[in-house]
Amino acid sequence: MISQSRIIGLTGGIATGKSTVTHYLATHHHLPIFDADIYARDAVETGSPVYQAIAQRYGADLFLEDGTLNRKKLGEIIFNNVEERTWVEQQIHPYVRDRFAEAIQKPYPTIVCVIPLLFEAGITNLVTEIWVVICSPQQQLERLMQRNQLTREQALARINSQMSLAEKASRADVVLDNSSTLETLLQQVDAAL
Numbered sequence: 001m002i003s004q005s006r007i008i009g010l011t012g013g014i015a016t017g018k019s020t021v022t023h024y025l026a027t028h029h030h031l032p033i034f035d036a037d038i039y040a041r042d043a044v045e046t047g048s049p050v051y052q053a054i055a056q057r058y059g060a061d062l063f064l065e066d067g068t069l070n071r072k073k074l075g076e077i078i079f080n081n082v083e084e085r086t087w088v089e090q091q092i093h094p095y096v097r098d099r100f101a102e103a104i105q106k107p108y109p110t111i112v113c114v115i116p117l118l119f120e121a122g123i124t125n126l127v128t129e130i131w132v133v134i135c136s137p138q139q140q141l142e143r144l145m146q147r148n149q150l151t152r153e154q155a156l157a158r159i160n161s162q163m164s165l166a167e168k169a170s171r172a173d174v175v176l177d178n179s180s181t182l183e184t185l186l187q188q189v190d191a192a193l
């Protein structure tokens with residue numbers, strides 16, 4: 001049974017501003033945050049079942065000297081090969097879904113679930129409202145290239161592995177437009193809350 005009255009599903013495209021909004025919701029509005037990217041990192045912790053499955057499929061090349069997963073290398077594989085991406089998602093997403101199932105049982109009136117692949121993974125039923133952070137495609141590309149030090153080609157591979165921003169926005173309850181200043185974005189967050 002779901003305990004909260006308000007479960008905000010925060011999503012958007014890669015590098016559109018989800019973390020910026022999340023940080024504000026946590027520090028300014030003191031809302032509890034549950035984040036799919038963090039759960040996905042937990043899923044591949046050294047020695048975990050998913051870690052072992054990845055090791056078996058891709059071999060030692062995919063790990064750093066200390067035994068941890070080489071995330072950059074796995075990214076190069078999955079953002080350029082839809083079959084491998086599907087396989088990796090099939091390993092990681094059940095774990096992520098279980099963690100959210102636990103999170104929504106926690107006794108808070110409002111929680112925020114940050115789920116980059118909320119639509120792609122088909123888990124919109126987990127939340128009571130959907131917020132989508134967007135910016136222009138050009139800004140998305142530039143911000144991603146700059147933040148992750150990626151070439152245009154690498155950044156486009158990541159962007160194109162997700163549903164388009166326009167499609168996500170059309171399915172949102174609230175669209176947060178992050179194509180202007182930080183202040184403008186945060187005003188929209190206050191209004192949405």
Ligand SMILES: CC(C)(COP(=O)(O)OP(=O)(O)OC[C@H]1O[C@@H](n2cnc3c(N)ncnc32)[C@H](O)[C@@H]1O)[C@@H](O)C(=O)NCCC(=O)NCCS
Binds near residue numbers: 089092161
């Ligand atoms: C490929 C990995 C190792 C790259 O790690 P890296 O540290 O470079 O990126 P990070 O995990 O911080 O993800 C950054 C962003 O990439 C995008 N992204 C991640 N995985 C995917 C995916 N399978 N499909 C589309 N976009 C994705 C999301 O917007 C996410 O916010 C990592 O993203 C991963 O394990 N992905 C598979 C699991 C997954 O689907 N995670 C998404 C949340 S459930």
Ligand SMILES: Nc1ncnc2c1ncn2[C@@H]1O[C@H](COP(=O)(O)OP(=O)(O)OP(=O)(O)O)[C@@H](O)[C@H]1O
Binds near residue numbers: 019180181182
């Ligand atoms: N309004 C803005 N103007 C300029 N730069 C911005 C703005 N909002 C965010 N950024 C920058 O764009 C980048 C992406 O923002 P952020 O990390 O919040 O996106 P994200 O959606 O959480 O990304 P990811 O999907 O990779 O987790 C960051 O480097 C951030 O500093």
